[in-house]
Amino acid sequence: EVQLVESGGDLVQPGGSLRLSCRTSGFTFGDYGLTWVRQAPGTGLEWVGFTRSHLYGGTSEYAASVEGRFTVSRDDSRGIAYLQMNSLKTEDRGVYYCGRGRTYGGVKYWFDYWGQGTLVTVSS
Amino acid sequence: AIQLTQSPSSLSASVGDRITITCRASQGIGNALAWYQLKPGLTPKLLIYDASSLQSGVPSRFRGSGSGTDFTLTITSLQPEDFVSYYCQQFNSFPLTFGGGTKVEI
Numbered sequence: 001e002v003q004l005v006e007s008g009g010d011l012v013q014p015g016g017s018l019r020l021s022c023r024t025s026g027f028t029f030g031d032y033g034l035t036w037v038r039q040a041p042g043t044g045l046e047w048v049g050f051t052r053s054h055l056y057g058g059t060s061e062y063a064a065s066v067e068g069r070f071t072v073s074r075d076d077s078r079g080i081a082y083l084q085m086n087s088l089k090t091e092d093r094g095v096y097y098c099g100r101g102r103t104y105g106g107v108k109y110w111f112d113y114w115g116q117g118t119l120v121t122v123s124s
Numbered sequence: 125a126i127q128l129t130q131s132p133s134s135l136s137a138s139v140g141d142r143i144t145i146t147c148r149a150s151q152g153i154g155n156a157l158a159w160y161q162l163k164p165g166l167t168p169k170l171l172i173y174d175a176s177s178l179q180s181g182v183p184s185r186f187r188g189s190g191s192g193t194d195f196t197l198t199i200t201s202l203q204p205e206d207f208v209s210y211y212c213q214q215f216n217s218f219p220l221t222f223g224g225g226t227k228v229e230i
Contacts, residue, residue: 063219110156111160111170112175117167
């Protein structure tokens with residue numbers, strides 16, 4: 001059974017840092033892309049970042065709102081993806097979800113399995 | 125970035141109704157569109173990918189159509205568990221983007 005479980009959400013002050021984890025099981029994590037998406041209270045889904053599998057270079061992509069502050073990384077041997085969040089702002093608050101990427105040729109990705117989310121609160 | 129305009133933002137319906145949600149892209153994206161269902165406190169669920177391909181395990185009452193810039197999600201006969209929120213997402217190019225969401229209410 002494919003499973004993704006996020007953790008690491010917490011209350012942090014503006015300007016602080018936090019690292020989220022996405023632990024996966026039930027599939028060969030290294031063969032899949034992995035995305036992070038968030039939902040602030042009362043708003044819709046916002047894409048945050050994405051990491052490609054080693055099959056397609058292992059590179060990452062980011063939303064403009066987090067570029068330079070957030071970093072997506074992965075440990076294929078342990079089946080875990082990370083979202084390192086630095087210089088946090090109040091607008092970064094919300095539930096963060098990770099999702100498994102599907103693709104035909106490493107160019108376009110949609111996401112077929114998701115975790116239950118972890119809550120990040122940024123407040124002084 | 126490609127913008128997705130989803131409408132309506134909310135709608136009221138009854139069990140058994142047929143409803144349609146639209147998603148318009150700011151530029152052509154071929155068929156690189158997915159639809160997700162989001163229930164409060166639960167994991168997002170993929171319903172449709174490639175604009176019209178039904179994800180395995182998803183009931184056939186969910187139907188996606190469209191290409192280019194205009195897409196629709198149709199639920200042919202609403203069930204009680206369908207009264208939640210729905211989002212479109214384009215995967216034609218990065219940055220990936222979502223529509224603003226549609227909340228389906230009783």
